[in-house]
Amino acid sequence: MTTTHADYRLSQLDQLEAESIHIFREVAAEFEKPVLMFSGGKDSIVMLRLAEKAFYPAKIPFPVLQIDTGLDFPEVLDTRDNWVGRLGVKLVVASIDDAIAQGVVIDDGKTSRNRMQTATLLNAIEENGFTAAFGGGRRDEEKARAKERVYSHRDEFGQWDPKMQRPELWSLYNGRIHAGEHMRIFPISNWTELDIWDYIGREGIEIPDIYFSHQRRVFERDGMLMSETPLNPLRAGETVEERTVRFRTCGDISLTGCVESTASTIPEIIAEISIAKLTERGATRGDDRFSEAAMEDRKKEGYF
Amino acid sequence: MSETNEGAANATNMDLLRFATAGSVDDGKSTLIGRLLLDSKSIFADQLEAVEATSVAKGYDYTDLALLTDGLRSEREQGITIDVAYRYFATPNRKFIIADTPGHVQYTRNMVTGASTADLGLVLVDARQGLTEQSRRHAVILSLLRVPHLVLAVNKMDLVDYSQEVYERIHAEFTTFATKLNIPDLEVIPISALAGDNVVNRSENMSWYSGPTLMHHLEHVHVASDRDLVDVRFPVQYVVRPKSDEHHDYRGYGGQVAGGILKPGDEVVVLPSGMTSTIEGIDLFDQEVTEAFPPMSVTVRLADDVDVSRGDMIARVKNAPTPSQDIDAMVCWMTTTPLKPRQKLAIKHTTRTARALVKDIQYRLDVNSLHRDQETKELGVNEIGRVQLRTTVPLLCDPYSQNRTTGSFILIDEATGITVGAGMINSGA
Numbered sequence: 177m178t179t180t181h182a183d184y185r186l187s188q189l190d191q192l193e194a195e196s197i198h199i200f201r202e203v204a205a206e207f208e209k210p211v212l213m214f215s216g217g218k219d220s221i222v223m224l225r226l227a228e229k230a231f232y233p234a235k236i237p238f239p240v241l242q243i244d245t246g247l248d249f250p251e252v253l254d255t256r257d258n259w260v261g262r263l264g265v266k267l268v269v270a271s272i273d274d275a276i277a278q279g280v281v282i283d284d285g286k287t288s289r290n291r292m293q294t295a296t297l298l299n300a301i302e303e304n305g306f307t308a309a310f311g312g313g314r315r316d317e318e319k320a321r322a323k324e325r326v327y328s329h330r331d332e333f334g335q336w337d338p339k340m341q342r343p344e345l346w347s348l349y350n351g352r353i354h355a356g357e358h359m360r361i362f363p364i365s366n367w368t369e370l371d372i373w374d375y376i377g378r379e380g381i382e383i384p385d386i387y388f389s390h391q392r393r394v395f396e397r398d399g400m401l402m403s404e405t406p407l408n409p410l411r412a413g414e415t416v417e418e419r420t421v422r423f424r425t426c427g428d429i430s431l432t433g434c435v436e437s438t439a440s441t442i443p444e445i446i447a448e449i450s451i452a453k454l455t456e457r458g459a460t461r462g463d464d465r466f467s468e469a470a471m472e473d474r475k476k477e478g479y480f
Numbered sequence: 481m482s483e484t485n486e487g488a489a490n491a492t493n494m495d496l497l498r499f500a501t502a503g504s505v506d507d508g509k510s511t512l513i514g515r516l517l518l519d520s521k522s523i524f525a526d527q528l529e530a531v532e533a534t535s536v537a538k539g540y541d542y543t544d545l546a547l548l549t550d551g552l553r554s555e556r557e558q559g560i561t562i563d564v565a566y567r568y569f570a571t572p573n574r575k576f577i578i579a580d581t582p583g584h585v586q587y588t589r590n591m592v593t594g595a596s597t598a599d600l601g602l603v604l605v606d607a608r609q610g611l612t613e614q615s616r617r618h619a620v621i622l623s624l625l626r627v628p629h630l631v632l633a634v635n636k637m638d639l640v641d642y643s644q645e646v647y648e649r650i651h652a653e654f655t656t657f658a659t660k661l662n663i664p665d666l667e668v669i670p671i672s673a674l675a676g677d678n679v680v681n682r683s684e685n686m687s688w689y690s691g692p693t694l695m696h697h698l699e700h701v702h703v704a705s706d707r708d709l710v711d712v713r714f715p716v717q718y719v720v721r722p723k724s725d726e727h728h729d730y731r732g733y734g735g736q737v738a739g740g741i742l743k744p745g746d747e748v749v750v751l752p753s754g755m756t757s758t759i760e761g762i763d764l765f766d767q768e769v770t771e772a773f774p775p776m777s778v779t780v781r782l783a784d785d786v787d788v789s790r791g792d793m794i795a796r797v798k799n800a801p802t803p804s805q806d807i808d809a810m811v812c813w814m815t816t817t818p819l820k821p822r823q824k825l826a827i828k829h830t831t832r833t834a835r836a837l838v839k840d841i842q843y844r845l846d847v848n849s850l851h852r853d854q855e856t857k858e859l860g861v862n863e864i865g866r867v868q869l870r871t872t873v874p875l876l877c878d879p880y881s882q883n884r885t886t887g888s889f890i891l892i893d894e895a896t897g898i899t900v901g902a903g904m905i906n907s908g909a
């Protein structure tokens with residue numbers, strides 16, 4: 177735990193924490209209606225922890241927004257409820273199915289749930305009048321994210337224009353927006369996957385069980401191990417078997433793969449990641465594999 | 481489930497070095513970063529495979545490591561860097577945050593973005609060409625931004641037969657130029673980003689060079705002493721008021737320490753009101769700390785019920801900035817419509833936002849010759865000049881040379897909301 181240091185040096189993890197807390201406070205002070213986008217994954221849990229610290233002993237002064245894809249891991253929803261309950265924050269759930277029912281999102285049978293998630297999110301932001309939405313994106317995750325500012329401006333259509341980003345100097349963030357626009361805020365931009373795990377370990381905070389090694393019935397698809405679930409029907413030639421696995425990211429069940437792993441504690445996970453050969457998205461995210469610019473294209477449309 | 485990391489991984493104790501690349505287009509910045517990542521084993525197999533596949537598809541003879549950082553579609557199409565890319569790697573004792581910045585003049589504002597937070601600037605030059613206008617411009621910007629450490633990497637040594645003479649000539653030329661700048665620490669390293677000489681591994685082709693490799697220098701350059709631990713500066717960011725039964729009377733001031741060391745019991749002054757009080761306690765989440773120093777984010781409680789709000793600053797009674805509405809600063813202009821006298825803008829300085837009127841543009845700095853052009857009374861895009869501003873409320877500022885946080889500001893166009901300028905306050909304002 178950080179108290180004081182004889183030589184007045186702050187470890188890199190403490191520096192990252194201080195930077196993130198600064199960002200949370202800045203947004204809470206300058207934006208009318210911020211919201212924290214909570215995916216249930218480790219990154220959004222770390223965000224919640226940082227927000228908790230930024231305003232303590234006061235409660236987090238903004239609600240938490242979750243997009244219910246209908247394809248969420250039950251363990252993730254449990255963790256979400258525990259966190260929201262303990263912190264006493266308001267939870268706003270926007271469901272893709274409701275959005276389809278209301279005709280806000282069109283399900284043409286060809287669009288993935290992932291893409292419909294973007295439309296549902298933008299609709300929820302607009303309906304609730306949110307002016308700033310915190311996201312758990314990290315720049316080390318993916319090459320388009322590596323380019324994004326901490327304050328990332330979105331136009332009335334929720335779009336990101338990577339060629340027109342505002343200069344962002346020192347820690348002086350510019351939160352000006354026009355009516356109908358909003359800002360995406362990435363307080364953990366500078367954290368790496370390893371930092372996230374070090375922090376979870378140090379803070380001793382709750383994350384979904386699926387990050388730890390467990391037995392699961394899985395099948396192989398496009399070189400990834402996918403969970404057997406009625407939400408994800410088998411295709412010809414695919415066979416299910418039980419393996420010892422864990423998840424490195426938690427997205428939508430139908431697109432998120434797991435990796436074979438016996439790591440059942442945080443130090444073991446850290447040891448595993450330190451020697452990992454694949455990025456977490458490359459290893460386990462079907463949504464980023466469609467093209468070299470898959471993430472950039474989705475981000476331009478308004479994805480997380 | 482939750483487990484505590486008993487072993488306290490080394491990563492939690494590592495220190496941090498932020499560095500930014502600079503230099504002309506094609507001098508090899510992106511390639512160098514790719515090389516640093518590759519040779520420090522920070523590249524994942526899927527990233528390398530993707531880059532190799534793209535290089536083959538484009539018909540290149542070698543793997544284009546620049547593709548590792550040029551992450552936008554238009555960047556890969558044009559083979560250039562448009563915006564800053566942030567990359568991360570770590571060696572056992574240090575984590576590095578790299579800002580790979582663009583070299584084109586029209587993207588200078590993105591270079592400034594990447595360099596503003598850097599501890600070290602890495603300027604590349606192509607050994608065949610020597611210093612160019614862009615490398616001079618970037619060295620000037622790094623010096624104005626007070627990036628405390630500078631490395632001049634003489635790249636593409638493989639294309640000049642690893643010639644010592646070429647290295648010495650560029651070294652001498654830069655040293656002469658640098659005497660007019662403010663560069664406290666300079667290292668000149670001959671490298672080949674493509675072949676890897678002197679990047680991570682010592683070159684076998686340049687036995688005449690006895691200095692450090694780039695990686696060795698990055699790992700060992702001393703950055704802790706770059707902060708100001710003397711002059712207490714605490715810009716109040718957010719007033720924490722729980723209004724709960726449990727913490728009924730709690731009132732704390734959240735902020736990030738910008739300078740000095742704060743301790744409970746210290747006598748402090750709140751600016752601009754000038755009211756004095758004593759620090760009752762300093763909270764970091766649910767713990768009280770005995771000291772707070774930069775760049776800690778803490779919550780400060782005062783003994784007296786003084787009026788404090790966002791935008792105010794806590795300092796020491798005998799060491800506080802003078803509130804001023806007249807600001808004299810070097811401004812880097814970042815938009816196509818020029819900056820002119822009488823123009824009105826929004827200004828953000830620490831946690832305080834106000835409006836500013838441009839009273840005068842004293843001169844435009846020619847970044848090549850460092851000549852001060854007093855004839856032109858406006859600043860075009862990517863130009864730097866000395867500007868006098870009058871603000872609607874007093875700013876609590878220090879010279880930028882003393883404190884990079886309390887000495888800097890941004891200018892915002894009130895109609896578009898875009899950040900159009902970056903300012904560094906001069907001393908004696």
Ligand SMILES: Nc1nc2c(ncn2[C@@H]2O[C@H](COP(=O)(O)OP(=O)(O)O)[C@@H](O)[C@H]2O)c(=O)[nH]1
Pocket residue numbers: 503504505506507508509510511512544546559560561583635636637638639671672673674675
């Ligand atoms: N021969 C040689 N070519 C290099 C070296 N470093 C970079 N290059 C090449 O120079 C070109 C421009 O490099 P790039 O990294 O994109 O430059 P940037 O614009 O500064 O980011 C590419 O074709 C590189 O392969 C080097 O050390 N030696």
Ligand SMILES: [Mg+2]
Pocket residue numbers: 509510511546560561581582583
């Ligand atoms: Mg480049």
